[in-house]
Amino acid sequence: MKDSIFFQYELLKNNIQWFIQLRWMVIAFIWIFCVFSLSFQSYFSTKFIFCSSSFLWIGLLLLVLNLIYILHFRYFVEKQNTYSTYWNLYTQILLDLLVVSYCTYLLGGIENPFICTFLFHVILVCIFLKRLQSFVFTTIAIFLTQSFTILEFLSLIPQKSLLPYKLKEIIYQNWDYLIFYMGSVLFIAYTLWHLVSTLSERLKKHESMLAEYNQKLIRISKERSQFMLLTSHEFKAPLAAIQSYAHVLLKGYQGNLPEKVNNILTRIYERCNKLNIQVKEMIQLANINSITVEELPIAVVSLNKIVESVISNLETVSSQRHIELKTSLETAEMKGNAEQLEIMVSNLIANAITYSKDYGQVHVFLKKKEEQIELKISDQGIGIAPENLEKIFQEHFCAANAIEHNKYCTGLGLAIVKSVLKNHNAKITVESDLNQGSTFTVFFKEPQYEKNTRG
Amino acid sequence: MKKILVVDDDLDIVDAIKTVLESHGFSVASYNNTQDIVQKIKKETPDLLLLDVMFPENSSAGFEVARAIRKESSLAKLPIIIFSAVNEKFKLGFMKFSEDQIDPDYMPVNDFLEKPIDCDILLEKIAKVLKN
Numbered sequence: 353m354k355d356s357i358f359f360q361y362e363l364l365k366n367n368i369q370w371f372i373q374l375r376w377m378v379i380a381f382i383w384i385f386c387v388f389s390l391s392f393q394s395y396f397s398t399k400f401i402f403c404s405s406s407f408l409w410i411g412l413l414l415l416v417l418n419l420i421y422i423l424h425f426r427y428f429v430e431k432q433n434t435y436s437t438y439w440n441l442y443t444q445i446l447l448d449l450l451v452v453s454y455c456t457y458l459l460g461g462i463e464n465p466f467i468c469t470f471l472f473h474v475i476l477v478c479i480f481l482k483r484l485q486s487f488v489f490t491t492i493a494i495f496l497t498q499s500f501t502i503l504e505f506l507s508l509i510p511q512k513s514l515l516p517y518k519l520k521e522i523i524y525q526n527w528d529y530l531i532f533y534m535g536s537v538l539f540i541a542y543t544l545w546h547l548v549s550t551l552s553e554r555l556k557k558h559e560s561m562l563a564e565y566n567q568k569l570i571r572i573s574k575e576r577s578q579f580m581l582l583t584s585h586e587f588k589a590p591l592a593a594i595q596s597y598a599h600v601l602l603k604g605y606q607g608n609l610p611e612k613v614n615n616i617l618t619r620i621y622e623r624c625n626k627l628n629i630q631v632k633e634m635i636q637l638a639n640i641n642s643i644t645v646e647e648l649p650i651a652v653v654s655l656n657k658i659v660e661s662v663i664s665n666l667e668t669v670s671s672q673r674h675i676e677l678k679t680s681l682e683t684a685e686m687k688g689n690a691e692q693l694e695i696m697v698s699n700l701i702a703n704a705i706t707y708s709k710d711y712g713q714v715h716v717f718l719k720k721k722e723e724q725i726e727l728k729i730s731d732q733g734i735g736i737a738p739e740n741l742e743k744i745f746q747e748h749f750c751a752a753n754a755i756e757h758n759k760y761c762t763g764l765g766l767a768i769v770k771s772v773l774k775n776h777n778a779k780i781t782v783e784s785d786l787n788q789g790s791t792f793t794v795f796f797k798e799p800q801y802e803k804n805t806r807g
Numbered sequence: 808m809k810k811i812l813v814v815d816d817d818l819d820i821v822d823a824i825k826t827v828l829e830s831h832g833f834s835v836a837s838y839n840n841t842q843d844i845v846q847k848i849k850k851e852t853p854d855l856l857l858l859d860v861m862f863p864e865n866s867s868a869g870f871e872v873a874r875a876i877r878k879e880s881s882l883a884k885l886p887i888i889i890f891s892a893v894n895e896k897f898k899l900g901f902m903k904f905s906e907d908q909i910d911p912d913y914m915p916v917n918d919f920l921e922k923p924i925d926c927d928i929l930l931e932k933i934a935k936v937l938k939n
Contacts, residue, residue, distance in 0.1 A: 585861060588892035588922070593819035595923030600823050603926045605830055628923070 364437050367480050368425060371444050375418045382411040406458055410451060417447060441480070449473055449493050457500040460514040462523060462533060470497045474541055478548035490545040498537060505530065570644065584635045591631065595624040626760050633764035637747070640692060640771040648689050648775055655684040655693065655725060655796075656718055662698045663716065666705060674711045681718040684725045686796055688776050696772035697727070699765040700792050704731040706758050707790070723797060730791035733757075736784040744782070745770045753786075809937065812853035813837040814844060814872070815890075816862050820924065824857065827926045828933075841868045845875050848882060855937060858916070860891035877915040886936045890920035 389404040421444055428436035452469050459466045470493045477489040503509045504520070511520045523529060598621045601609065609617065663677055670677050704714045708731045717728040736744060740751045748763040755761050773780055776796060784790035811833050813821050821837045828835050836851055838844060841862055848856065856876070860869035869889055876882045917936045920929065 582866070585892060589817060589861075592892045592922035592924070593817055593823070596820055596823040599923065599926055600826050603827075605826050605926070624923070 361434060361437065364441065364480075365425075365429060368421070368429065368437065368440055368444070371441075372418055372421055372425070375414055375421075375444075375448075379411050379414050379418070382407050382414070386411065407455070410455065414451065445473065445477060445489060446492070449489075449496050453496040453500055456497055457504070457509075458512055460512060461501050461504060463513060463515060463519055467497060467537075470494075471541065471544055474544055475548050478545055479552045483549045483553055486549050487545060490541055494538060494541050498534065501534075584631050584638060588628070588631050588635070591624055591628055595621060595628065598624065626762075629760055630762045630764070633762050633768060636695060637764055637768050637771060640695075640768060640775065643775075645775050648692075650687050650689060652685055653688050653690045653693060655686055655688075655697075655727065656681045658690065658694050658697055659701075659716060659718055659727070662694060662701055665698070666701055669702075670705045670714070673705070673708070675705055675708050676713045677705075677716065678713060679716045679718075681716070682720050684718050684720040686725055688796075692772045692775060696769050696794075699769050700727075700729050700794075703765055704729050704733070704790075704792075707731060707733040707754065709733055712789075725796040727794040727796075728791060729793075730789060732789040735786040735788050735790055736782070737786050741782060741784065808832060808834050809854045810834045810836065810851070811855045811857060811933070812848060812851050813857045814839075814841065814869075815857070815859035816840060817859070820859075820922065823924055824929065827924075827929060831930060833933075840864065841872050844872050845879060845882070848876065848885070849879070853885070855886045855888065855933060857920075858887055858889045860889060873915045886939075887916040888918045888920055888932055888936055889916040890922055890924075892922040 386404045386408045421440060424436070424440050429440055449470065452473065456464070456467045456469065461467060473493055474486075474490050477493075478486040481489065500509070504511045505524050511524070513520045598617055600606065602614070602617055602621060659679070659681055663679060667677065701714070701716060704716075708714055712732045714729070714731045717726070719726045719728075734753050734757050736751060737753070740749075743749045744751065745766045746763075747767040750761040750763040769780065773794065778794055778796045780795070781793045782790065783793075809832075811828055813824050813835060814837070815821050815824075816839050818839060821839065825835045825837070836853065838847060841864060858869050858872060860867060862868040865871065869891070873887055873889060876885060876887065917939070918932050920932055
């Protein structure tokens, strides 16, 4: 509910800005019209020239009003004040209607189809406001435009006419025509109001239903991930107990074990290890997916420091297999979630080490070019078959050569990488030759999360 | 003899920890829920607390206990090692459960241990925390 109010408020703000933009166009159009008619004044009748000089002033008036609207928008509307937002919108609509009515009067009123211009306002009002509000504004619009006609008719204001004949005087002597004319205006305006406002209400209803549905989907997906998280934890707890006991036995805390028992216990421990990694990665993935980008705590993080700490954690593993880790790291600060980024970097570099051959090399490059950060990790390992390149980011996918090389393959590591990158609006590319090695390149683009910067 | 207090709802984990620590000359006491735990800790006066995070009564009870302990002036300096089956690197999981908007980096504990209990790491961390 709160979201939908905020959504409506944002929509209202956008509309106000759009109205201001439209008005600039109208001002430009009016002045072009004035310049045009004044520069060719010898070809036009005197009535028309008078008219265009008034329009110069109207253009100026609209300009001043537009500046006021902009200032009001900056200092009141932007500060989340709903009342002032509505006041800004209502004032714009009302003053525009007044200006349009006056222009209609100047341009001959009843004798010129320009009188239909107020219908544009009726349409806009019907789209942006509620049915009752738009009805009120439609009535005001009719009243304002037609009041000029009535005042002219009663000779309370001078009759403006663009035509060389005394057409107005003839029309205004004809009561029947005037009644038909007024009746038609009322009919057209209210029918238009009815059609547009009904359709617009329906669309709005549909839109809010979609928004609600979307919220529901987000909630369900969150609940699902929470459930997943708790379930995974339920798996991990007994597993942790089994493994803890196994380790206590293996370490000889209950006396020395016969060799066969020791071997079986080692296998139990290893199988638990694999299951443990799998469950851990499932928890990580559920966690990463259960938090939306908007909720993700974001701070300025130094990617080079994350890469350095990941590498120092992995040095023991790589040196055991005589794999050389070569780095070329530039300073690269970015906005992101440090924990998720660390998991992502750790998965990519650990993969490069895992799937390297002994005595191989792993290169890690980090470059910052203007707005873009590039993290490149390449190995000389077992590589990825071309037909598997598409599948490696799918959950639970393990290529045949990967399973052969790594008994702990869970097929979740790259799925986690993908989720983290999605949260950080980043891209990844993979180049690989079977038995030659793979290169994973991550591209981060700045700026990100301007609205959600914390810390 | 150093006294270590273990608070975990999983009796098997408590048993495994006890086996290891007692054979290394520690005296070990344990509780399997967090009810009135701060008062109980005050009475026990342990040298170190091993504390689980997730309890059936509350999925982030361990953190709450740790915060409550730090508020007690007499226990403010008690070394705490918190442990959980969830990876240390992923504290976010706890924060969301607790609906508690405290900075996720805020963990009023001295160290973190990941389950399953690795005997060597357990002893190493206890030695390190007690030394400080």
